[in-house]
Amino acid sequence: MGHALIVDDDADTAEMLAELVAGQGFTAAIARTMRDARRQLATTVPDVVFLDLVLPDGKGIELFGDKGALADSEVVLITGHASLETSIEALRLGAADYLIKPVNPGQVQGILERIMRPGELRAEITDLQHELDRSGRFGEMWGGSSAMKRVYEQVSRVAGTAVTVLVQGESGTGKELVAQTIHSLSRRRSRPFLAINCGAISPHLMESEIFGHEKGSFTGASRQHLGFFERAHGGTLFLDEVTEMPPDLQVKLLRVLETGTFNRVGSTETQRADVRVL
Secondary structure (H helix, E strand, C coil): CCEEEEECCCHHHHHHHHHHHHHCCCEEEEECCHHHHHHHHCCCCCCEEEEECEECCEEHHHHHHCCCCCCCCEEEEEECCCCHHHHHHHHHHCCCEEEECCCCHHHHHHHHHCCCCHHHHHHHHHHHHHHHHHHCEECCEECCCHHHHHHHHHHHHHHCCCCCCCCCCCCCCCHHHHHHHHHHCCCCCCCCEEEEEHHHCCHHHHHHHHHCECCCCCCCCCCCECCHHHHCCCCEEEEECHHHCCHHHHHHHHHHHHHCEEECECCCCEEECCCEEC
């Protein structure tokens, strides 16, 4: 049975998280201050730590500076708002994911289903590095040059996190292989990996293909259609040639990246996306 430590001074959020993790078979403990969190971490190594960024006696991120305190635990940051800066900070600190208040139960469930101790993930990456030394292969990629080894190092750094990643390179250099390797080394590996070439879809159909549509939302829409975000639920979505996406649709994509929500074409009902975007 796994164990979760919830570090949050908001009683409602903490109690809700405790109920959710208990429902997934985890034991749960709550710390409402940095001092209490440090006390509990000194005696117990939780499988996952839900860590609020703002606490009465300090900032939650200060725990990353405590030697060894979070080394063997998955860390999920809790924040009042999502932003690019939040994603970058989460990656830099080594967090596996982050939640936006008010916390969505479905997102918490998805995180708990993907829990893997950091040590296990590091062991897998070490095995891949040994395979690279033997055969020149790293996941879905091949090559032992210094340039490729730098790519492998970057892939290793981001694979275990939940942040959005921009893969850059000329046409034909293997951006999709990089995306597949990131997915195969992530906690989402058992969930779908979907790749979309944004340049190969008609601009008129792209919104429907990505976000889905409701029956009758436009001429020819004879039934409800689930878009790529819903079909990739729990997994990874690779948007190849994303610069070919129309500007107005890029705005809607930004909303998904910032809030994790979107609307199907022809619907006012908000859908939640538990998808990592590459």
